[in-house]
Amino acid sequence: MKKILSAIAIAALSAASLCTSAPAVTYAENPIVQTSFTPDPAPVVFGDELYVFTGCDRQGNNDFYYMTGWQCFSTKDMKNWTDHGRILEDTSFSWCNANDAWASQCIERNGKYYFYFTTTNKGGGGRAIGVGVADSPEGPYKDVLGKPLCGPNWDYIDPTVIIDDDGQAWLMFGNPKCYYVKLKEDMVTLDGQIQSFNLSLKSGTKYTEGPWIYKHDNLYYLVFASMVDGFGGESISYCTGPTVTGPWTHRGTIHEGSNCFTTHGGIIDYKGHSYSFYHMSGIPGGSSFNRSAACEEFKFNSDGTIPVLKSTKNGPDQIEALNPFERVEAETICWSEGIKTEKDENNSVCIGSIKKGSYIKVAGVDFGEGADKFTACVASAESGGNIELHIDSKTGPVVGNLKVGGTGGWHDWEEVSCDVAGADGEHDLYLVFNGGDGYLMNVDWWKFEGAGSGSSEADQTYIFKSTFEGKLDGCSDRGGATVTVSKDEAYEGESSVYCTDRSASWKGVGKSLNYKFKAGESYSFSAIVKYNEGTPSTKFHLTLQYDGSDGEVHYDKIDTKDVAKGEWTQLSNTSFKIPEGAKSPLVYVETEGDSDDDTPATNFYVDNFFAAVDGTVIEGPKNVVTPPTTTSPAQDLKDILNSKVTKWGDANGDGDVDMSDVVLIMQSLANPDKYKLAGSGIYNADVSEAGGGITSNDALAIQKYLLGINTALPESYSDNIKTVTAPATTTTTTTKITTTTTTTTAAATQAAEHLSMKDFTAKVEPKIAEKEPDSANQSKNGVAYGEIQKKSYYSTTCNRQKDVNILLPPNYDPNKKYPVMYIMHGYYEGIDRMLTKGNADMHTREMIGNAIAEGAAKEMICVFPDVFSSPTLKSCTGMDETNNQGYDNFINDLTKDLMPFIEKNYSIKTGKDNTAITGFSMGGRESLLIGMKRPDLFGYIGAICPAPGVTGSFNWSSDDQPYFLMITGGSNDTVVYDNPKNYHNNFQKNGVPHVWHYVNGGYHGDNCIRAHLYNFFRIAFQN
Secondary structure, eight states: OOOTTSHHHHHHHHHHHHHTTSOOOOOSSOSSOOSSOOOSOEEEEETTEEEEEEEEEOSSOOSSOOEEEEEEEEESSSSOEEEEEEEEETTSSTTBOTTBOEEEEEEEETTEEEEEEEEEBTTSSSEEEEEEEESSTTOOOBOSSSSOSBOOOTTOOOOEEEEOTTSOEEEEEOSSSEEEEEEOTTSSSEEEEEEEEOOOOBTTEEEEEEEEEEEETTEEEEEEEEEETTSSSOEEEEEEESSTTOOOEEEEEEEOOOTTSOOOOEEEEETTEEEEEEEEOOSTTOBTTBOEEEEEEEOOOTTSOOOOOOOOSSOSOOOSOBOTTSOEETTEESEEESOEEEEOTTSOEEEEOOOTTOEEEEEEEEOTTOEEEEEEEEEESSOOEEEEEEESSTTSOEEEEEEEOOOSEEEEEEEEEEEEEEEOSEEEEEEEEEOSSSOOOEEEEEEEESGGGGTTTTOOSEEEEEOOSSSOTTOEEETTOEEEEESSOOSSSSOEEEEEOOSSTTOEEEEEOOTTSOTTOEEEEEEEEEOOSSSSEEEEEEEEEEEOTTSOEEEEEEEEEEEETTOOEEEEEEEEEOOTTOEEEEEEEEESSOTTOOSOOOOEEEEEEEEEETTEEEOOSEEEEEOOSOOOOHHHHHHHHHHHOSSTTOTTOSSOOSHHHHHHHHHHHHOTTTSOOOTTHHHHTOOSSTTSOBOHHHHHHHHHHHTTSSSOOOSSOOTTOOSOOOOSSOEEEEEOOOOOEEESSOOOOOOTTSOOHHHHHHHHGGGOOSSOOGGGGSOOTTOOOOOEEEEEEEETTTTEEEEEEEEOOTTOOTTSOBOEEEEEOOTTOOTTTTTTBSSSBOOHHHHHHHHHHTTSSOOOEEEEEOOOOOSSOSSOOOSSHHHHHHHHTHHHHIIIIIHHHHHHHSOBOOSGGGEEEEEBTHHHHHHHHHHHHOTTTOSEEEEESOOSOOOSOSOOOTTTOOSEEEEEEETTOOSSTTHHHHHHHHHHHTTOOOEEEEETTOOSSHHHHHHHHHHHHHHTTOO
């Protein structure tokens, strides 16, 4: 905000006179709020929501910064913002003057919310910083002081607040200087003298007001409004420093200039993304004194600097879909016109002032398998009207029409429903209001019902599935071709999409990729194509078009195939990476040709246009490997073929039957030139219709066997073989199969011969040793020990490189596959702790090497990760909820980043049979949490002196049980005390078979760790 009578304020008034009458630019989805003016945005993350606190510029044609209160909005997806209404009025506190409710910021501490704001003091003396306290972000806020916290002083405006890693809170504010002062633990008492920074660090850039203090990674950022030579109005500049009080180094400008003279900034990290908030003139009635909050996404540069950002019409991308099958507050809005929000007598926010033609857009609504009913809670003191439900645009297809009658009052609520048809998949939803003259209705909330209500989490594999059953499914023409739904041809179902009027080969069928697709990440894409006219074969491409960071448009081939006329052919790539920095990505089907060729190109059909998570094999027409051509008597041939089999189902010939065999079969069918069955593998794999050739049915039969659905694989070739020969060479034919999905990620595979958790625990429990013998940790002559490798991988969860230690088995052979054990450290510890450096030297390498040499343990790869997985902190900074969350976030880093890295770079077996997890202290807490959440991945679970904080059922269903659970506790543990035993009691109460391993004399450290690992190494992978 502006300091009254300052030179800056005088300049502002002069500049304002030039632009108060200028028409505001109407943006598409930026500013983020259209129902009121929202200056001075202050973002903060509470739980899984991002909140923004703003001021309220007075409605009407203002000639100064008349601000009547403060309001609050929140989002979970960065597109749809829920209005929580006005949380505090300008005169809610008795000592505050009217119309002076300037900039603010909110912070949480110990379950209380502290709202710091600017106002003027009725007693005189100038502006002041006040503070209100509430039990929720939305208030109500109480005046606990009855007076200003700082001031009155004309300099004291625009508070920003931070709680540093050591727990010390700081308050900063000011114009034309930046002041700072400590706060006591109660957050409402100053601790020491108010001091000031010198932020005139660069010629041509002058600090003016609006400071914002924030920490990202290990660097502190002080963002502020500034006057920068060459730009009209205020810009947003920033400094960085090693501590919360500097010393500060000027780093540059984030936003250059402003279209409403002032600006007010705040940066925040949320769900792995970074955002910059500011205000602008951007909705009807906007001016220098009627401002609106806006937001842009950005990425920090590698040196910690922030790029210069341009104001955009669309703002940030959506980061998750909205679930319409839960109650959605009507004031949850991406964009609106002709709408206002208000509160009823119960302090509940609703939308009102609705007239004919008013509408609300809600972005990225996921209807899943479909909705068939819409319900809204409405009120009307008049005759009501209609809510038309449109998808994709406010004039798009109508999927429902809700009739609303009079209810007797504007807050006399009734629930009204209508039928819905045609709403499935993900769409923008438009609620368009229709009726007579005057105000029509108020709306409190709405929701949908239907088959899609259970589909949002049911299938997380596919990102989109366009099957073209009677509709285009979000696909459209590229370059002006004609794209229609056709029933003349279909790979599956009754219809496909037909692309005609192609005046050039690059014109085709395309689909824009939405926020679910991230630049720098990989996905599986597939489209099935066919043509019936022209040359015997035509080359088809599945192509990605995108805007690169270099400003150029790029075209990358996802897959290319020669397609035979009249044959359905699949274009696919199970792991295609969208390049870093790619914007506006579009996937499309085209044919081969010169990009400048304007001669007519082949008409073609497309069906089953799918995208899925990385590694997903999306099935289509397959190349089927068939035995060759000489004939032989059936009985003689059966003997020949049976003699070739080494182990039924072992397609890759490694001696085991597991998911890697399933994957290889599917890969060989999808890309026979790259993936081949060799040697005995081609015989071993032919299990479903022995002697009939390798098909996806063989992969399915093996998978069913691994899942326990089938109890055995065939033991010999079928008696009904008539005329086939042993495979010497291969030929290919094309067949059509039903679409199913196989993913190359680790899957739950429990073969029928495994003992149950109860039986396996009973088998191994008598062998548990309380402590390991001294010799277990010693290096022995003649015993080979594994190599320790320190590696680094990029964590998308943490947005940074992370180190990991990997202990290979002795004489590691990359041609052999090994099970994997993940071993996790505790609080404040690192990747060496469980391997080499504990309270004293650890000898984990020797312990596992000796066990393998004795034949007591399986050869395995041991992984020692950095468990701390905060997206904002590189290392643990304290024992608090923020740091706890950094550890609890490891499940995402482990499953999304680390496990794929291990699988890609080492020769491993996958699935719960071959994966174990254990950890010490906080790592033990994480192993229990992860083990309960992902029983599909981990068959062996351990916990050593596990820390408090594990939540969950302390149970598994009979289908999800791991094979083994072991909890270790020590009699002399003075850190977590009896907490391990409490976990043991919880599992015992639920009847979960497990081993409670109690170490007499065991402390919170090495001797419990060694005793646990000695046993756990010998038990893992033995079932």
